[in-house]
Structure formats: C-alpha cells, structure tokens
Amino acid sequence: MSADPHLAVVGAGPAGLAAALAAAARGLRVTVIDSAAEAGGQFYRQPAQGLGARRPQALHHQWRTWEKLRDGLAAHIEAGRITHLKGHHVWCVERKPHAFIMHALLGPEQQEPAAVRADAVLLATGGYEKVLPFPGWTLPGVITAGGAQAMLKGGLVLPGRTAVVAGTGPLLLPVAVGLAAAGAKVAALVESADPKAFVAHTTTLTAHPGKLAEAAQYATALLAHRIPIRAHHTVVAAHGTERLEAVTVAALDADGRVRRDSERRISCDTLAVGNGLLPHTDLAEALGCRIDRGGVAVDEEQRTDVPGVWAAGETTGIGGSALSLAEGHIAGRSAAARLRNTQPDPGAWTAAARARSRLRRFFSALDTGYALPAHWTEQITDDTVVCRCEEVPAAAIREAVDELGAGDVRTVKLLTRAGMGWCQGRMCGPAVAGLTGGEQPPAKRPFACPVPLGVLARAGAPGETTQG
Amino acid sequence: MTGAACALYAARAGLRVTLVDRGPVAGGTTGAGEGNLLVSDKEPGPELELALHSVRLWAELAAEPGMGAAVEYERKGGVVVAAAPQGLAALAGLAVEQCAAGVEAVPVAADELHDLEPHIAPGLAGAVHYPQDAQVMPSLAAAHLVRAARAAGAGLHTGWTVTDVLRTAGGAVRGVRTDHGDIHAPAVVNAAGTWGGEVAALAGVRLPVLPRRGFVLVTEPLPRMIHHKVYAADYVADVASDSAALQTSPVVEGTAAGPILIGASRERVGFDRSFSLPVVRSLAAGATRLFPFLERVRAMRSYLGFRPYMPDHLPAVGPDPRVPGLFHACGHEGAGIGLAPGTGQLIAQVLSDKTPDLDLAPFRPDRFPEKEAE
Amino acid sequence: MRSRTPLDLVEARPGPSFTVTFDGREIDAMPGQSIAAVLWSAGVTSWRSTRGEGGPRGVFCGIGVCFDCLVTVDGRPNQRACLLPAEPGQVIRTQEGTGHDER
Numbered sequence: 001m002s003a004d005p006h007l008a009v010v011g012a013g014p015a016g017l018a019a020a021l022a023a024a025a026r027g028l029r030v031t032v033i034d035s036a037a038e039a040g041g042q043f044y045r046q047p048a049q050g051l052g053a054r055r056p057q058a059l060h061h062q063w064r065t066w067e068k069l070r071d072g073l074a075a076h077i078e079a080g081r082i083t084h085l086k087g088h089h090v091w092c093v094e095r096k097p098h099a100f101i102m103h104a105l106l107g108p109e110q111q112e113p114a115a116v117r118a119d120a121v122l123l124a125t126g127g128y129e130k131v132l133p134f135p136g137w138t139l140p141g142v143i144t145a146g147g148a149q150a151m152l153k154g155g156l157v158l159p160g161r162t163a164v165v166a167g168t169g170p171l172l173l174p175v176a177v178g179l180a181a182a183g184a185k186v187a188a189l190v191e192s193a194d195p196k197a198f199v200a201h202t203t204t205l206t207a208h209p210g211k212l213a214e215a216a217q218y219a220t221a222l223l224a225h226r227i228p229i230r231a232h233h234t235v236v237a238a239h240g241t242e243r244l245e246a247v248t249v250a251a252l253d254a255d256g257r258v259r260r261d262s263e264r265r266i267s268c269d270t271l272a273v274g275n276g277l278l279p280h281t282d283l284a285e286a287l288g289c290r291i292d293r294g295g296v297a298v299d300e301e302q303r304t305d306v307p308g309v310w311a312a313g314e315t316t317g318i319g320g321s322a323l324s325l326a327e328g329h330i331a332g333r334s335a336a337a338r339l340r341n342t343q344p345d346p347g348a349w350t351a352a353a354r355a356r357s358r359l360r361r362f363f364s365a366l367d368t369g370y371a372l373p374a375h376w377t378e379q380i381t382d383d384t385v386v387c388r389c390e391e392v393p394a395a396a397i398r399e400a401v402d403e404l405g406a407g408d409v410r411t412v413k414l415l416t417r418a419g420m421g422w423c424q425g426r427m428c429g430p431a432v433a434g435l436t437g438g439e440q441p442p443a444k445r446p447f448a449c450p451v452p453l454g455v456l457a458r459a460g461a462p463g464e465t466t467q468g
Numbered sequence: 469m470t471g472a473a474c475a476l477y478a479a480r481a482g483l484r485v486t487l488v489d490r491g492p493v494a495g496g497t498t499g500a501g502e503g504n505l506l507v508s509d510k511e512p513g514p515e516l517e518l519a520l521h522s523v524r525l526w527a528e529l530a531a532e533p534g535m536g537a538a539v540e541y542e543r544k545g546g547v548v549v550a551a552a553p554q555g556l557a558a559l560a561g562l563a564v565e566q567c568a569a570g571v572e573a574v575p576v577a578a579d580e581l582h583d584l585e586p587h588i589a590p591g592l593a594g595a596v597h598y599p600q601d602a603q604v605m606p607s608l609a610a611a612h613l614v615r616a617a618r619a620a621g622a623g624l625h626t627g628w629t630v631t632d633v634l635r636t637a638g639g640a641v642r643g644v645r646t647d648h649g650d651i652h653a654p655a656v657v658n659a660a661g662t663w664g665g666e667v668a669a670l671a672g673v674r675l676p677v678l679p680r681r682g683f684v685l686v687t688e689p690l691p692r693m694i695h696h697k698v699y700a701a702d703y704v705a706d707v708a709s710d711s712a713a714l715q716t717s718p719v720v721e722g723t724a725a726g727p728i729l730i731g732a733s734r735e736r737v738g739f740d741r742s743f744s745l746p747v748v749r750s751l752a753a754g755a756t757r758l759f760p761f762l763e764r765v766r767a768m769r770s771y772l773g774f775r776p777y778m779p780d781h782l783p784a785v786g787p788d789p790r791v792p793g794l795f796h797a798c799g800h801e802g803a804g805i806g807l808a809p810g811t812g813q814l815i816a817q818v819l820s821d822k823t824p825d826l827d828l829a830p831f832r833p834d835r836f837p838e839k840e841a842e
Numbered sequence: 843m844r845s846r847t848p849l850d851l852v853e854a855r856p857g858p859s860f861t862v863t864f865d866g867r868e869i870d871a872m873p874g875q876s877i878a879a880v881l882w883s884a885g886v887t888s889w890r891s892t893r894g895e896g897g898p899r900g901v902f903c904g905i906g907v908c909f910d911c912l913v914t915v916d917g918r919p920n921q922r923a924c925l926l927p928a929e930p931g932q933v934i935r936t937q938e939g940t941g942h943d944e945r
Contacts, residue, residue: 046876147904
C-alpha cells in the first residue's frame with residue numbers, strides 16, 4: 001500500500017472532480033465516492049451508457065469544461081492516483097482519531113454496505129431543489145425543475161407533451177430550453193421575480209461577460225422555441241384528479257400579492273417547479289461542522305471548522321458550476337498541502353480565488369433579484385398538503401402554531417409529523433419554516449439516507465472490512 | 469411534560485397558574501422521548517406506586533373527549549423477554565413481587581411468545597406480559613395537556629427564561645424573575661426536568677439532577693408488526709444502574725404513526741449533543757436480535773435526549789423544606805412522561821394544602837447531602 | 843412531420859430494448875434507463891398510492907431526495923424509481939401505503 005496520504009472526496013460533480021484532480025495532481029491518493037452510475041453530478045449528468053447518445057452535449061452547457069474534467073479523471077484513474085467508487089451512497093462519515101470512515105450503501109437497492117477509510121475528507125455533496133407547496137402540487141406531472149432536467153439528461157425522457165416551467169431562479173431558463181429542444185411544448189415560463197429587482201445590481205451582474213452571453217443565448221433559444229415568458233407571475237394552483245391537467249397562473253402586484261383578476265388557466269400535463277437550490281449538508285452536520293446561512297461554513301482554503309474536513313461547491317452555498325469548480329480546485333490544493341503537513345501557498349491559486357470572489361458576488365446579486373412572491377404562504381390553502389411524505393396539511397401546521405404553542409420548526413415537526421417521513425423534511429422544510437414564521441434551522445440528519453438496520457448494526461464494528 | 473401536568477392539575481384545583489418555559493412546549497427531554505407509561509420496568513417501591521397511580525390518571529385523561537386520540541394514547545402492554553433460563557427466573561421473581569404491589573404481570577412461556585409477537589426471534593426462554601404498560605406521543609401529550617391547562621385558566625409564556633427566584637427578606641418564595649419581567653406568586657414549582665438543578669440553584673438550594681443521554685432510532689413506516697413494547701430483561705438492570713458508562717439494551721415498539729422506535733441507551737456524558745455511531749449501532753444490533761425482520765428495515769433518523777437522572781433514581785416531588793414556597797417536580801429520569809400526571813396531581817394537592825394521595829417522603833428534595841460526595 | 847424526441851436530440855442509438863412488467867402489463871425498456879424513465883416512456887406517471895389519503899404519486903425530485911417515486915420491484919418495496927435502473931424481466935408493481943404486507 002502506498003504511503004501517500006489518502007483523501008476521500010464525497011461527490012463527483014464539478015466541485016468534487018475539480019478537487020480530486022487538484023489533489024491527485026499534487027500527490028495525494030484520492031478516492032471519489034459518488035452515488036451515481038457515472039461521474040458528473042447533477043450539472044453534468046450523463047445519459048446512461050446503454051442509450052448510446054452520440055451528442056450528449058446537446059443537453060449541456062460548458063461541455064468543454066466537462067470534457068476536461070472527464071479526461072482528467074480518466075487519466076488519474078489510469079495512473080492509479082484516483083479510485084472512483086460509483087453507486088456508493090454515503091450515509092455517514094465517522095470521525096476516528098486520525099482518520100475518517102465513509103459508510104456507504106451500494107448500488108441502487110442500497111442494502112449492502114461498503115466502508116472507506118481515509119486520512120481526510122472533502123465534502124462536495126451538492127444541492128437539491130427548494131420547493132414550496134401550492135394547491136395541487138402533489139399531482140403526478142408536477143415535478144421539480146431539476147427533476148425534469150435530470151430525467152431528461154439521464155434517461156432521455158419527457159414527462160409529457162405540454163409543460164409549464166415555473167418558480168424563480170436561474171435554473172428555470174435552461175430547463176425550459178432543454179424541454180423545448182427535446183420536443184416538449186413549453187406553454188409558459190413563469191418567473192415570480194420582478195425584472196426591475198435586478199436593476200439595482202446591474203453593475204455586479206454586467207461584470208460577468210460570460211454570464212451575459214449565456215443569458216443572451218437563453219433569450220435567443222426561448223424566442224426560437226416560442227416560449228412565452230411571464231415575469232412577476234406565479235402558479236397559484238395545479239389542477240387534475242389522477243394527474244396534472246392544467247395550472248392557474250396569476251400576476252403579482254407591487255407588494256408581491258397575487259392579482260386575482262389576472263388569473264388564467266393554462267392546459268398542460270407537466271409542471272416543472274423550482275425556487276433555487278439548497279445545499280446538501282447532512283454529512284457535514286453529523287460531523288459537527290458549523291453551518292452558516294444553510295451552507296457548510298468554510299475558510300479561505302475551503303476548510304470547515306472540523307479538522308481534516310474540507311467542503312466545496314453547492315454544499316457550502318449555492319453558486320453554480322463555475323464557482324464549484326473554483327472552490328473544488330482550492331480545496332483540493334489546500335488538502336494536498338495540509339495532508340503533507342506543509343503550509344499551502346494561496347499565491348498558487350489566485351486565479352481560482354479571484355473567480356470565487358467574483359462568482360460569489362454575482363450569485364449574491366442574482367439571489368436578491370430572484371425572489372419568491374413576498375406573500376407566498378397566503379397561497380397555501382388549509383387543505384394543501386405541506387409534508388408530502390406524512391401528508392400533513394397546512395391546517396395542521398397552523399393549528400400547532402396558533403393553538404398548541406409551537407413557535408419553531410422543531411416543535412411543529414414534533415406536533416404534526418411534518419418532516420418526519422422518508423425525505424426527512426428536505427422537501428417541506430422551507431414551507432414549514434415559512435408557515436411557522438421562522439428561520440429554517442439546521443436539520444440535524446444523522447443519516448444522509450435511510451440505512452437498513454442490519455447494515456447499521458455492523459457499521460464500524462470490529463472486523464468490518466474497509467477499503468482505503 | 470411534568471410542568472404541563474402540574475399546570476393542568478393545579479389549574480383544575482382552582483389555583484391561578486402561570487406556566488413559563490425558556491423554550492417551546494415539549495422543547496426539552498419531552499420532545500426527545502418515546503412516551504413510555506410503564507409499570508413493568510419498576511421494582512416495588514415508591515416509584516412503582518407513583519407509576520401505578522399515574523397509569524390510572526393517564527387512563528382518565530385519555531378518556532376525556534378528544535384527548536386519547538390527540539395524544540395517541542395506546543394501552544399496548546409491555547412484553548419483557550429473557551434470552552436464557554436464568555434471566556427468565558429473575559424476571560419471573562420480579563414479576564411475583566410486582567404482582568404483590570398491584571401490577572398485572574402474566575408469565576408467557578416460550579411457545580406462547582409468538583402469539584403475542586409473531587415476528588419475535590425464535591429461541592427465547594420466555595417472557596412476562598404487562599398489560600398496564602401504555603404509550604403516548606410525548607410532544608402531543610405535553611401540548612394537549614398545556615392546552616387543557618389553558619382552558620382551565622392557566623397562562624402560558626414560552627420563550628421566557630427564568631433568571632432568578634424572587635424571595636422575601638425571610639427567605640420565602642415570592643415569584644420568579646424572567647427575561648420578560650417578573651412574575652409574582654407565593655409558590656414556584658420547579659419542573660425544569662434535566663435542568664431542574666439550575667432552577668433550584670437560583671433559589672439557593674442544591675438538587676443533584678444530572679443528564680443521562682439516550683438515543684432513539686426511528687425506522688421507515690410499517691404496518692403494525694410489533695404489537696407491544698418489547699424489551700430485554702437487562703433493561704431493568706440498566707435503568708437501575710449508577711454507571712456513567714454506556715449501557716444499551718433493546719427496547720422496540722411500533723407506533724400509531726407507523727415507524728418503529730428503538731431504544732434505549734444510557735450514558736452520562738454531560739450535555740454532549742454529538743451523534744454517536746457506536747451507540748446507534750448497538751441499538752440496531754439489539755433490535756435486530758429481538759426482531760430479525762428488522763435487518764432489512766431501514767432506519768430513517770435518530771434523535772437524542774437527556775434524561776434527568778438523580779443518584780437514587782427517584783424524582784424530587786413536593787415542597788422544599790429549605791425554601792418556603794418552593795416545590796420541585798423533576799428528576800424523573802426516563803419515566804417522566806409516565807409519571808407526569810401523578811406528579812402533577814400530588815403537586816396540586818400539596819399546593820392546595822391537601823393531604824397528597826401518596827406519601828411524598830421518599831421524594832423529598834432535600835434528601836441528598838448538601839455537598840457532592842464524589 | 844414527426845415530433846422531435848430527446849433521443850433524436852442527442853442522436854441516441856440505444857442498445858437492444860427489453861421488457862419489464864408494470865402491474866402485469868408488459869412495457870418496453872431501453873438499457874440504462876431508470877424505472878421512472880421507463881414508466882414515463884410508457885405514459886405512466888403514477889405508481890404509488892400514499893398510506894394516508896391513498897393519493898397517486900410518481901416522480902417529483904427526480905434525483906433520489908424526495909422519496910415520492912417509491913415503487914415495489916421484484917417484491918421489494920420502497921425502491922426509488924428515479925434511481926433504480928430497469929433490468930430485463932423486472933416485475934414492477936404499484937406500491938400501496940407502506941409497501942409492506944399487512945401481517
């Protein structure tokens with residue numbers, strides 16, 4: 001066995017791959033552990049190999065960047081510096097004296113265990129979509145914008161023929177364009193942000209020529225596909241019995257309230273909704289890492305406050321693939337130096353550090369522009385299911401708050417079961433916080449995914465085999 | 469939970485009651501428990517008497533309109549199993565003593581065990597069935613008892629932290645100071661659970677309540693496959709132990725909502741909230757030994773809480789002779805949900821100058837030495 | 843004019859297709875597709891009824907986070923259709939409630 005220090009990178013999206021390449025190039029032994037069948041993460045999700053896609057780039061942006069990551073990974077794997085463990089769902093990272101053990105479940109069934117031991121760990125676990133309830137949102141045919149994109153990129157399928165794309169945030173544009181390019185009719189792109197909100201940040205936003213060009217490309221594509229844009233509008237309700245048949249869309253007034261007189265019904269069989277992304281922080285939280293504004297808190301070197309744990313990409317705060325690449329690169333270089341007990345030289349990564357600051361500013365400006373309707377909780381009728389897993393209606397949450405003395409998310413959860421189901425509050429968390437009238441606290445999920453008790457009973461026990 | 473019960477019984481006794489908590493309702497140990505209403509795990513003595521009394525009161529509360537369903541009250545019964553013949557003999561011996569004290573306990577032969585629990589592991593020596601054991605959903609129980617207390621006239625201030633106990637020149641209690649202002653009252657009940665020692669200190673007295681950490685594992689939702697609260701006989705010994713080191717013995721039960729709850733671990737590690745894989749591993753191992761089908765059932769989450777542990781495993785209930793007007797209702801360790809109504813009623817009785825239904829002498833708050841012996 | 847499909851867009855040449863069954867009906871699957879993708883291709887958008895209201899559910903998040911697309915495959919309940927690849931001959935069933943038999 002090689003004496004080189006061993007770094008485990010959890011996640012094979014842009015951040016994780018950039019980190020792995022930077023660390024491996026500087027002499028670390030790297031194991032990339034990822035749940036998917038192929039590297040790429042959500043952003044560079046690849047069609048399954050069996051589908052024989054000859055032009056997967058038709059569904060992607062910044063394909064050349066992906067090619068570099070992909071080829072770099074292949075070269076390091078070939079040279080034995082990187083091991084890529086596919087289909088490994090890490091459910092817990094256990095901290096031991098001078099080591100970490102990544103406990104994972106294998107393959108899609110997730111019944112069989114695997115464990116990897118490493119000297120340090122770099123969390124690049126990405127994010128998932130922030131969704132909010134509205135009447136009818138549990139109907140089949142209502143999916144997340146990212147979900148529509150994932151199914152399209154990975155499985156080359158569409159959920160239906162006529163789609164509405166709605167919510168807020170930069171993801172809606174590529175989703176609408178992707179669905180249209182793949183043959184769906186996109187009946188409307190419904191964005192709740194007020195275009196005027198971006199004006200205040202013009203300087204920051206126009207400081208990114210690349211981003212402007214990207215926006216211009218989307219605008220052209222929207223025109224080419226004849227996708228009507230409804231800005232400062234929102235979806236009020238989804239209609240149907242066994243599946244989605246139509247949505248009601250309405251304009252927002254200056255206060256962000258729905259203008260009832262503007263409501264109109266659009267027939268569709270697909271509604272792709274999203275309101276930006278939320279960081280996946282479960283593994284970091286269970287390790288005891290500090291969480292700041294929803295993301296894992298990191299220093300200039302992308303180190304968390306737990307020694308031996310780095311974090312990069314969306315898990316530290318949402319900022320897109322280019323920011324993830326910059327953060328991953330810095331994290332990988334920092335780990336490479338620190339694991340050899342040397343001081344890293346930040347001068348060696350000034351380009352990445354500059355990109356990181358610039359992109360963080362850009363996304364922070366974007367984030368203030370993209371906004372939910374100010375009074376979105378008013379749209380949630382009492383009988384609207386808020387917690388999809390445990391089927392908790394808004395009325396139960398309101399009762400817990402108004403009559404049972406619950407003033408915070410945790411108590412609402414205890415009194416209503418909202419957030420106790422399979423998804424552990426990942427879907428309903430923002431809505432429950434909104435209805436409770438408070439901030440969404442760190443969720444504290446000791447298991448990043450459900451674990452068979454038989455696996456748990458043996459995890460980390462003496463005699464368990466570990467790789468690494 | 470205990471505070472909610474004290475407020476309810478005191479308000480119903482006609483007293484003016486203000487309930488103050490620095491957190492939300494059920495924000496302390498209550499929200500981290502399983503909601504056990506047990507007689508089975510108690511040896512004959514004052515705690516068992518309090519438990520039997522409380523089990524009766526819980527049944528009365530659950531019979532009030534809407535209450536039973538609201539708090540998910542279920543008289544499911546407990547089954548204590550022994551793996552080996554020696555364990556079974558000890559268990560049967562305890563059951564005989566418990567029966568003499570008024571507990572219903574029915575020995576179950578090895579070949580009858582599957583009639584009670586069809587999915588239990590084969591090869592166990594036998595068990596004792598305790599039909600009186602019951603369960604509530606603890607957070608809902610506290611919230612609905614608070615709601616009933618408010619209906620009886622009690623005031624509620626959540627998010628108010630008690631910063632001092634106000635006293636007269638003569639030393640008697642005259643209220644509490646909070647971060648939201650003073651509340652004047654001739655009597656103050658300390659129902660701060662695991663943090664009861666801190667409240668007692670505000671009144672200048674020592675009450676040795678220590679945190680004893682416990683984890684609970686929660687599975688995916690299932691149909692009812694486990695019908696009773698099922699636990700191994702070692703659990704009784706663990707509860708009674710004084711050791712600070714980790715002890716785990718499997719306690720497994722289904723819930724009205726579907727998931728199975730798996731306990732119970734005990735360790736004295738202060739208020740350390742960090743996740744411990746070795747502890748939950750040991751819980752999972754214990755549960756899968758009792759119910760092999762759980763091997764493939766998935767754990768979705770785990771939570772932890774801090775039981776209010778007192779050195780002799782008895783709570784402090786009643787007036788504090790050292791400070792006139794100060795009453796304690798804390799230190800129930802892992803049994804607080806079950807013992808809450810009895811405790812609340814006894815407190816209401818002494819607050820109203822009535823003779824309490826049970827002798828409070830064993831629960832005297834000043835029974836411990838003033839100085840820490842260790 | 844034949845309408846465009848995602849397969850056209852990426853110039854896909856899938857390997858030989860195979861069949862699986864969904865509630866007893868044979869449906870075609872392409873290699874590598876998730877069960878959710880196969881069901882969508884067959885026009886099926888719901889394959890679970892909830893344990894409370896019995897409401898229909900299918901894909902929601904599409905990336906394994908929301909657990910709405912749980913389905914019973916070859917007798918094993920609570921499999922995420924969006925993650926599990928289709929395999930020849932799989933028996934896929936609509937999942938009712940917890941997915942576990944009431945015993």
